[in-house]
Amino acid sequence: MMKKYIRLSIETEDKIGVTLKILGKIYSRHISLNSVEVFSKRVNIQIEDIESQEIKDITNDLMQLEDVISIKEIKLLEFEKSSKRLEAIIDSVDEGVIALNPKLEIEFFNDYSEKIFDYDKTELLGKNIKSFLGKSTNLIGFLEQGKNYDNIETFIQNERVEGRYLASGRAIKDDDGYSAGAVLTIKDYKKAKELADIVISSEDDQFKDIIGNSNAIYNLKKIAKAVAKSDSTILIRGESGTGKELFARAIKNLSQRENQRFITINCAAIPDSLIESELFGYEKGSFTGALNSGKLGLFKEADKGTLFLDEIGELSLTTQAKLLRVLQEGVVRRIGSSKEEKVDVRIICATHRNLEEMIEKGMFREDLYYRLNVIPLEIPPLRDRKEDIPLLVSYFVQKMNKKLNKSVGSTSMVFLERLMSYEYTGNIRELENIMERAMNLCEGAILSEEHLMLNPAKEKDNEKAFEIIRSEASLKKQLEDIEKQILLNNIETDMSIRKTAKKLGLSHTALINKLKKYNLKM
Structure with a gap:
């Protein structure tokens, strides 16, 4: 049964000390005070439920104060109104919302959570979240470390439910950067996917295989959609393994030209002596080894469609000159023929090379460069968009579950942290290989650190941090060592207390106190 309270709003003169006088009167009556709100010319109080005569008595006492103008009973204090409004908003959303205190005890459990998890909130309030999430979840580590995360696929198993969910979490920090709790939002995985399938547009559907929601990828998709309808030439640049062909x-x-042919050629994979015949074709008997029937060439095969020239920077200067002529005049001439044939082809090309540097060295034609670089698209390497890694990991888990007939549901915190700190020279292709190795080694439902086979050379910058995590010290000592290492790494690069404080989300004073604690100096 909920405890009842009396709430009074006291209008006062705007004078110093009036609140103290009001509280003194309440204290003299031995009335339990629950809450106080102080405003300019108004004090709101919440006191224990008392008899009507006692209410009259305390009201009379307060009215005797020369600075009190009027008193009225109210239904809710201002903070209660705000809390009720917020609770109503949270209860109206189609996501489970769970608020935790620093001990990871459940303090709030919204209506939608009750519905999807088949619990009454009164059964869970005050209980540790671990008992609700179950042993198979990967969220406990994130919560204990105060980590923020978005749309992490997780497996929740308790006495009422068992299944896959998408979870996001935000750590609540005090002014000194210490944990003050956390808020979880949880969506049913199947329903979230069904909703995504319903609302997804045909444009977005074309980019479904390009995984990522970072600003860089979002903006790149936006530009790609805008230029797709034209016939302008596109130059896609990016390191190996970033997904250039997927964008094309x-x-x-x-x-x-969506219903026309899409022809691809890797210019680096074909010897220079054969590349011209592949691109432009040849007449029968044009050279030794030529087919008796001759060959159309990729430009003619792609007529009315799209030709994707991957690794365009590997073409010889001779082939570059012939390609330039096709782009300028829209005609091709097969090897061994004097006849020119018109072609209508949209060109999309890609390279990982620095074409500007190649132009300076005389390795790439400047006039061809300007013909190709009409619409440039730069795909960032994975190391520059690491916020996409959790989403990519979730995607590869689903993909490998089907390929390898596995039933992996989630990843451990350390597993994900090591992937986040790894330097990917092979980009997404390398991450996919890492995930396939890990999935092959995993026999259970959770991918953990023991399933990772990473290149040690690419983890050297994080070696000290992992040594700390694996040490025999107490949890408090390990956390302090990690915090010290983070501070040390940042002050060495930033050389500014204000800059470091802002980056780490700390107040200026809090950072100075931490530096003193670990005897660190800027």
């Missing part, structure tokens, strides 16, 4: 295919599928 998505653009083609959104273009006016």
Whole structure:
């Protein structure tokens, strides 16, 4: 049964000390005071439920104070109104919302959580979240470390439910950067996917294989969608393994040529002596080894469609000159023929090379560069968009579950942390290989650190941090060592207390206190 309270709003003169006088009167009556709100010319109080005569008595006492103007009973204090409004908003959303205190005890459990998890909130309030999430979840580590995360796929198993969910979490920190609790939002995985399938547009669907919600990828997709409808030449740049061909295919599928052919060629994979015949074709008997029937060439095969020239920077200067002519005049001439044939092809090309540097060295034609670089798209390497790694990991888990007939549901915190701190020279392709190795080694439902086979050379910058995590010290000592290492890494690079404080989300004073604690100096 909920405890009842009396709430009074006291209008006062705007004078110093009036609140203290009011509290003194309440104390003299031995009345239990629960809450106080102080405003300019108004004090709101919440006291224990008392008899009507006692209310009259305390009201008379307060009215005798020369600074009190009027008193009225109210239904709710201002903070209660705000809390009720917020609770109503949270209860109206189609996501489970769970608020935790620093001990990870449940302090709030919204209506939607009750519905999807089949619990009454009164059964869980005050209980540790671990008993609700179950042993198979990967969220405990994130919560204990005060980590923020978005749309992490997790497996929740307790006495009422068992299944896959998407969870996001935000750590609540005090002014000194210490944990003051956390808020979880949880969505049913199946329903979230069904909703995504319903609302997804045809444009977004073309980019479904390009995984990522970082600002860099979002903006890149936005530009790609905008230019897809035109026939302008596109130059996609990015390191090996970043997904250049995926972007090219998505653009083609959104273009006016979506129902026409999409021909791809890796210019680096074909010897220079054969590249011209592949691109432009040849007449029968043009050279030794030529097919008796001759060959159309990729430009003619892609007529009315799209030709994707991957690794365009590997073409010889001779082939570059012939490609330039095709782009300028829209005609090709097969090897061994004097006849020119018109072609209507949209060109999308890609490279990992620095074409500007190649131009300076005389290795790439400047006029061809300007013909190709009409619409440039730069795909960032994975190391520059690590916020996409959790989403990519979730995608590869689903993909490998089907491929390897596994039933992995989630990843441990350390597993994900090591992937986040790894330097990917091979980008997404390398991450996919790492995930496939890990999935092959995993026999249970959770991917853990023991399933990772990483290149030690690419983890050297994080070696000290992992030594700390694996040490025999107490949890408090390990956390302090990690905090010290983080501070040390940042002050060495920033050389500014204000800059470091802002980056770490600390107040200026809090950072100075931490530096003193660990005897660190800027």
